[in-house]
Amino acid sequence: DAGVIQSPRHEVTEMGQEVTLRCKPISGHDYLFWYRQTMMRGLELLIYFNNNVPIDDSGMPEDRFSAKMPNASFSTLKIQPSEPRDSAVYFCASSFTGVEGNTIYFGEGSWLTVV
Amino acid sequence: GENVEQHPSTLSVQEGDSAVIKCTYSDSASNYFPWYKQELGKGPQLIIDIRSNVGEKKDQRIAVTLNKTAKHFSLHITETQPEDSAVYFCAASPRFGAGTRLTVKP
Numbered sequence: 321d322a323g324v325i326q327s328p329r330h331e332v333t334e335m336g337q338e339v340t341l342r343c344k345p346i347s348g349h350d351y352l353f354w355y356r357q358t359m360m361r362g363l364e365l366l367i368y369f370n371n372n373v374p375i376d377d378s379g380m381p382e383d384r385f386s387a388k389m390p391n392a393s394f395s396t397l398k399i400q401p402s403e404p405r406d407s408a409v410y411f412c413a414s415s416f417t418g419v420e421g422n423t424i425y426f427g428e429g430s431w432l433t434v435v
Numbered sequence: 436g437e438n439v440e441q442h443p444s445t446l447s448v449q450e451g452d453s454a455v456i457k458c459t460y461s462d463s464a465s466n467y468f469p470w471y472k473q474e475l476g477k478g479p480q481l482i483i484d485i486r487s488n489v490g491e492k493k494d495q496r497i498a499v500t501l502n503k504t505a506k507h508f509s510l511h512i513t514e515t516q517p518e519d520s521a522v523y524f525c526a527a528s529p530r531f532g533a534g535t536r537l538t539v540k541p
Contacts, residue, residue, distance in 0.1 A: 365530050
């Protein structure tokens with residue numbers, strides 16, 4: 321399997337622009353997670369889905385952030401409008417059956433810089 | 436939700452020494468405790484995990500111990516090597532600790 325695939329790998333955008341990050345989870349996995357990593361805040365869970373349904377979005381920082389999972393093989397994380405403080409590495413991850421008891425597989429991350 | 440605290444935030448050891456990283460969690464219902472290693476420019480990857488019915492698990496130079504009563508678990512790396520230098524995360528899935536940056540000096 322190719323693993324979790326994220327795009328773009330790197331993005332530099334201007335403040336105020338819309339940013340869309342994309343993720344293809346590992347085939348057959350039923351959980352999908354979005355994390356944000358910064359030096360200050362570590363690895364934060366933003367939102368996770370089970371069978372395409374959002375389960376916990378309490379980590380989404382504010383209304384500028386939204387995530388969707390229209391089908392089992394695709395998810396997006398959108399930031400609109402973007403701000404410099406959104407600069408971070410965004411990881412998508414997936415796992416199979418069970419938040420508590422199964423390995424979470426991470427993608428390589430999307431490195432976002434907002435100038 | 437689950438609260439996961441990890442320490443130390445940085446750890447520097449001499450090659451060949453042991454390293455220990457500790458993690459505490461808040462939800463007594465948690466029953467799965469993984470450790471992940473993140474190398475530069477990559478996503479975290481699982482290196483070892485333990486379930487609540489086991490007190491210790493070992494895989495070559497790494498081991499994890501669990502104390503369910505105290506709600507803490509630890510990662511032990513023996514005979515450290517420079518390639519062990521990375522950031523290590525504990526998790527009470529799906530939430531992660533803040534990470535420990537381990538540096539192994541040759």
